[in-house]
Amino acid sequence: MTMADEKKNTVQTAASTNIDRRQFFLKMGLGSMGIAAAGTAVFGYQFLSPNVLYEPSPVVNMGKPESYQLDSVTLDVDVRIFVIHSKEGYFSLNAVCTHLGCLTAWKPEIDTIACPCHGSKFNRDGVKIAGPAPKPLSWLKMWLSDEGDLMVDRSAEIRPQQFVRV
Amino acid sequence: MKVNVTRYFEDLQKTKVWRSVFRGGTGTSTLRKSMAIQQNVFLHLLSTKVRKRMIEFNATWYLGTLTLGTFGLLVATGILLMLYYHPSVPQAYTDTKDLQFVVSSGQFLRNLHRWSAHAMVFLVFAHMFRVFYRGAYRPPREFNWVIGVVLLLVTLLLSYTGYLLPWDQLAFWAITVGSNIASAVPVMGDKVRFLMLGGHFVNANALLRFYVLHCMILPLTAIFFVAIHFWRIRKDGGLYARNSEPDVLMTTASTRPMTEPTI
Numbered sequence: 001m002t003m004a005d006e007k008k009n010t011v012q013t014a015a016s017t018n019i020d021r022r023q024f025f026l027k028m029g030l031g032s033m034g035i036a037a038a039g040t041a042v043f044g045y046q047f048l049s050p051n052v053l054y055e056p057s058p059v060v061n062m063g064k065p066e067s068y069q070l071d072s073v074t075l076d077v078d079v080r081i082f083v084i085h086s087k088e089g090y091f092s093l094n095a096v097c098t099h100l101g102c103l104t105a106w107k108p109e110i111d112t113i114a115c116p117c118h119g120s121k122f123n124r125d126g127v128k129i130a131g132p133a134p135k136p137l138s139w140l141k142m143w144l145s146d147e148g149d150l151m152v153d154r155s156a157e158i159r160p161q162q163f164v165r166v
Numbered sequence: 167m168k169v170n171v172t173r174y175f176e177d178l179q180k181t182k183v184w185r186s187v188f189r190g191g192t193g194t195s196t197l198r199k200s201m202a203i204q205q206n207v208f209l210h211l212l213s214t215k216v217r218k219r220m221i222e223f224n225a226t227w228y229l230g231t232l233t234l235g236t237f238g239l240l241v242a243t244g245i246l247l248m249l250y251y252h253p254s255v256p257q258a259y260t261d262t263k264d265l266q267f268v269v270s271s272g273q274f275l276r277n278l279h280r281w282s283a284h285a286m287v288f289l290v291f292a293h294m295f296r297v298f299y300r301g302a303y304r305p306p307r308e309f310n311w312v313i314g315v316v317l318l319l320v321t322l323l324l325s326y327t328g329y330l331l332p333w334d335q336l337a338f339w340a341i342t343v344g345s346n347i348a349s350a351v352p353v354m355g356d357k358v359r360f361l362m363l364g365g366h367f368v369n370a371n372a373l374l375r376f377y378v379l380h381c382m383i384l385p386l387t388a389i390f391f392v393a394i395h396f397w398r399i400r401k402d403g404g405l406y407a408r409n410s411e412p413d414v415l416m417t418t419a420s421t422r423p424m425t426e427p428t429i
Contacts, residue, residue, distance in 0.1 A: 045361075053365050101346040102339055117343060 058155035065090060065150055065166045073106040073113070073124055081140060081152055082106065082113070084124055089163030092142045092152045093126045098135040113137065125160060211396040213404045220405040229293035234392065236286040241385065243279040251331070253377035255370045258333035283325055290321050302406035310398040313391055320388045327380035330373060341368050341376070
């Protein structure tokens with residue numbers, strides 16, 4: 001290595017490690033703006049995401065078991081669930097179609113739960129028979145209250161074929 | 167009589183007040199006429215000079231201008247509809263019915279708003295097809311095509327957000343379905359839906375969010391991009407008229423890497 005090369009190297013190292021005042025302030029400015037932007041993004045996300053929701057409770061009282069005849073499928077459009085009284089016992093299905101969220105309806109003449117939006121069909125156990133729905137209708141947690149009413153937690157999905165016997 | 171009016175107008179143009187408002191452009195010289203365009207805040211987005219061929223019906227079928235026209239109608243009727251509409255769950259549907267059956271001229275304004283919205287979506291697509299098949303998206307206008315795609319998305323979002331506002335069955339289920347489609351976004355789909363609706367269901371928060379998007383955020387976004395869209399027409403050499411393009415542009419349009427900017 002010649003002396004000229006050595007000198008060049010030192011100059012380069014000096015230039016890459018020492019930043020001048022202008023660069024320092026530029027980096028400080030850009031850095032603090034970046035931090036401010038990231039903070040704004042976080043605050044923005046938090047602001048847009050509501051902390052308290054005035055939505056109805058997921059737990060609903062569906063009344064006395066006797067009001068549901070044996071072998072019947074009953075839709076409650078307000079709470080969007082089916083209460084089904086079968087030979088094995090009572091159970092509840094989420095009536096919201098698993099395709100795109102439309103409200104399904106019970107069609108007794110064809111013994112089928114059908115969705116009006118895109119034609120998905122389910123049997124009374126929630127199993128898909130036809131249409132674009134990707135999943136079966138989910139079974140919802142059901143129990144008897146102390147007063148003997150059927151209670152359903154719409155937010156709690158359970159494995160199928162679990163019945164409430166009265 | 168006619169001569170008098172013309173003379174009064176000319177005299178008016180010479181007054182100090184007029185001159186303070188309209189800086190350039192009195193007189194008939196080309197320079198003065200150009201300055202009248204260039205020095206006006208509204209008109210400066212447009213080219214100061216255009217070829218006649220460019221503004222003939224045949225060149226563009228006026229589809230872009232018609233789209234702007236429907237947008238103007240939508241803003242005007244939309245502002246009037248806002249005077250009777252409350253974006254709240256108990257009132258939204260009854261207000262819509264009031265507009266339809268009770269408010270004087272309400273039905274006319276609402277229908278005008280709705281039909282203009284349909285027309286605008288149709289015209290945006292027609293405009294884009296026209297630009298596409300004429301090859302008017304090619305350099306130097308390629309970035310203006312991108313802005314056009316943004317404007318297409320804004321138009322569709324305006325339609326979608328406006329769909330919910332009548333708060334009837336059609337609105338409710340359309341937005342239920344639409345927001346569930348949004349939740350198909352990988353990984354953060356459910357979060358996207360939650361932020362969009364401001365909750366887990368299409369409810370009061372969703373109605374208010376869609377209202378704010380429909381009446382404030384999206385129209386302002388549209389105006390912003392329309393301004394750039396128009397300004398780019400001028401910067402990219404004016405409206406596209408095939409016959410008036412330079413020969414070099416016609417032969418090498420697809421391979422040419424850069425274009426000299428024009429005024």
